[in-house]
Amino acid sequence: MDLQAIPGVGAKTADALGSLDDPEGALERGDVAAVAGAPGVSEGRAARIVRNAIRVRHDDPGGFLATDRAAEIHERVLGLLQERAVTEYARQRLRTFYPSAADSRIAEVNAFVADAMQRTPRDDVLEALAGVEPLSAPSGVSVRERCVATTDAETYSDAAAAFPELSVEIVEDARDLAELARGYTTVVALDEAFVGVEVEGDVRVEPDAMERPAEVVPERVLSFFAANRDRIRAAVSVHEAAGIDTDVDLDALDGALAHLEGDGSVAGDDELDRLTRAVNDLDAAVSDAESVANDRLREAIGEQDVTIEGADLLSLVERGAGVDSLLGRELADEYDDAVGAARDALEEQLGLRGEAAKLARRVFGDEPTFPVARDDDAMARVRESLTAARDRRAAGRKRELAATLADLRAPTEALVHDALEVDVALAVARFAADFDCVLAERGGRGFRIEGGRNPLLDVAFAETEPVEYGVDGVALLSGVNSGGKTSTLDLVAVVVVLAHMGLPVPAEAARVPAIAELHYYAKSQGTLDAGAFEATLRDFASLTERVADDEGGEESAASRLVLVDELESITEPGASAKIIAGILEALHEAGASGVFVSHLAGEIRDQCGFGVTVDGIHAAGLEDGELVVERSPVKDHLARSTPELIVEKLAEADGAVGEGFYERLLEKF
The missing domain is CATH 3.40.50 (Rossmann fold)
Known part of the structure; x- marks a missing residue:
């Protein structure tokens, strides 16, 4: 794959991606974490790069979410999916699922979803996932010896x-x-x-x-596994809890990790531990040995009666001799015993053997002195010997362990990646279970939703009343205020967006049109000024046109679904009915599908030059001041307005003041 052929990937980013071991493979499998491992690429940007690479692979031009409201619906349903992910990897990976018109992409995600929906999101698997993160490459590894x-x-x-x-x-x-x-x-x-x-x-x-390289610098492999040890073990727990097969010998991996310290050093080697302790404890052990020798010699001197004849004393003084000479003459054996005890104590305390033990005996010399003092040069040679032995032992053990782990690195990386993908699948499974989802069918001119419930409402999903609604071609949707017109329109958008993402939809059954663009226009906040009104009309004019596609053919307006919420608010009510009628006529002639929510459905129908379908959310009446409505739109039914319901209630009230007045008003509807 030419990396620069991916939208948003320039020469600099392509070079950064090229530094990865297998950038094409990472993009092919949607591995956001691997792509984010490229220099200067964040996880959010990696998700965009992966998403654009998917578009290139499926020859998908994009542009499905043609309006701000359509994009908002996508972000909100995506948020519901991401809330059900445990890992940040899964949350970013889910961002690579986008609504598409490419059949191959939708089929690809459908296959993934069908498998995901067979999974059971068990608590032990979710708990294990909490410790899984993408593997990181440690930096700053330095070997000085x-x-x-x-x-x-x-x-x-x-x-x-x-x-x-x-x-x-x-x-x-x-x-x-x-x-x-x-x-x-x-x-x-x-x-x-x-x-x-x-x-x-x-x-x-x-x-x-x-x-x-693994033999020359085993620290490279060991530091990688040491830095990622907890993540790897968490991934192992995910596989074990979920019963997933893996190419990794888990026993061998666990055994190798058990011999690895958090800093990348080798654990569980008695000889290496002995040498390490000897190096670390050398100063203290020599001081202790000195104390042994001096205590022993001090005791010997205290118990000894030394008599020196005058001639002998004069001879010693004339030769400039001091206490050492006297010690050598009178207490030679006692000195040898004291130094021998010191040497034995040093050897025993440090567990010395071989060459190091021989060198250590020279730390205390044979020439009598008091107090007994160490030979710093001899001590330095002991330290060098022990340090070299320790480092050679450590290097050897590191090479052995690195050789084992180097063979396990590739399958371990796959192990962790697969565990993270489990989180992606379980997020989809939890979404499908929480919102009673099914995979939708695609095809036909319009849509059909059976038992659909809008997950974006500010009420508990279980308390949401199911809706059945379908439209072929274009239709008007009428209904009282707060009767559920906008939430029905949102439900249609949710189902269409999810279906074109390849994901399950919140319904008992659903069919959506195979469209290339979703145009969803939210309710306008007040009348638009002349410039904004003109821009809005231009938008709708473009929806009815046939446009050239990349092959030089034409893309029909039939490839678009148009959802509009109370367009009449853009201008004066009288003009709105005429304008909406004209828009509906143009969309009808172009073969497009759409639903227009409007309080002017009757007036618009009268202005239309074709038999436009008018559906209505039926209001049964008012009870205790609350609307009683049937949320599923009734086909070919012009719904009554809230004012009509209130007048009707007043007219039917027994003995109400102004009863005739209310009946006269009611006749006007």
């Missing part, structure tokens, strides 16, 4: 790009390599020329290292 070395400038540039986590060094010969080995725990040499060269330290000649 390891470096890469080469003699070639071009190789240097390639290595710097391949291993941003490591220091890459230029060397000239083995001497430079040896110098690096003194400053780094491990040096990876990339040149074959170094094969067979013996250098002190951990120097590895690996010309193919750039082909095996």
Whole structure:
């Protein structure tokens, strides 16, 4: 796919998307999270890019929501869907569902919905979903104890790009390599020329290292899994709770994660733990060992009676000897015992063995001193030995664990993505269940809704009275104020929008026309000025015209559904009836479908040059000042107005003052 062929994707954004591992695949599967992983692309923008890519794939020109009110209806039903999602990913993913005229797109979503509606939104699955998020790539991973070395400038540039986590060094010969080995725990040499060269330290000649990044920088894999460990485990819980199969060996994945600390280090290795503790506790252990030696020696001195003859004392003074010489002469054995105890204590406390244990015995020298003091140089060599051993052990364990996790990365990414998609499906399932939805049929000139209930009303959905209504061609809808005309019009818009999104509709059954545009005009707030009135007439004029399509043919006005709420408010009542009648005539002749809500239905019918259908929401009367209406419009029925109902009630009242007056008024209706 040419990324710049997607509307809204310019050269800069295309370059950003190109940095993804598989941008085409991400767009194909609607993976908003993956697209949002491109530099500078937010989740909201990623949803728009995915939506536009879908349009390109289905050759969909867009423009279905042709008016502000139609777009508002779409946003509100989309909001109902998003409210039923657990994850932010699902909420953004649901934004890629849009009303379309493309049969292939609607069929694609219908197939997804049919599967989603078979799912049961269980509480344990929803709870597990709360911990699932798209996987993130950790930044700022830096490894200081390891470096890469080469003699070639071009190789240097390639290595710097391949291993941003490591220091890459230029060397000239083995001497430079040896110098690096003194400053780094491990040096990876990339040149074959170094094969067979013996250098002190951990120097590895690996010309193919750039082909095996997980072995050279296992921290890259480990940091990824460490940063996403909780999300991965939550995704595993979703699969287990929902009983979904996966390509991941969950036991192997769980076992590998159990050996990984939150900072990316390796856990559960006794030898590594021993070496780490030895490095961390070295200073304290040496201080404790010093105390052991000095306490032992102080006790020995306190118990010893030392007698020095005058000649011996004079000899010691003449030689400049001090306490150490006296100690060596009189308490040599006691000193050796004290230092031996200190060495044993140090070795035991740190759990030293091998080379480190040998070096540690030199921390306390054989020459008698009091108090007994550490040899700082010897102590530094112990620290270096322990640190190198720890780092080598850690690197080895990291390579082993990274090798396991590297093989699991791709299926784990699929595991998390599939868990997030479960949330999308369950949001649709919950929407369908909450609003008693079915998939609608598409085709024909008009629409038919059976048992439809408007989910946008400010009442509990269960308390909403079901409505049955259908129109072929154009029709007028009449009814009393607050009788439900606007909510019926909204219901038609909701059903049409959802059906063209490929989503289920809130009805027992429904059929909608296969249209390319929905024009829904909301009730105007007051009379329009001359300029706005003229613009409104131009809008309606364009609806009746045939326009050229992309193939050079023509798109008929029949591909549009027009819903209008009380257009008469745009100008004077007398003129409104004539104008609306003219609009209806033009739409009828063009083969369009539509419903016009109006209080002037009778007057408009009289002005129309064809037998326009007038439907009405029947009002049975008034009870305790409240309207009693049948919400489903009655076909070919001009509904009575609220004033007529009030006059009728007054006229029928027994003994009412002015009874004849009310009857005379009633005859005027």
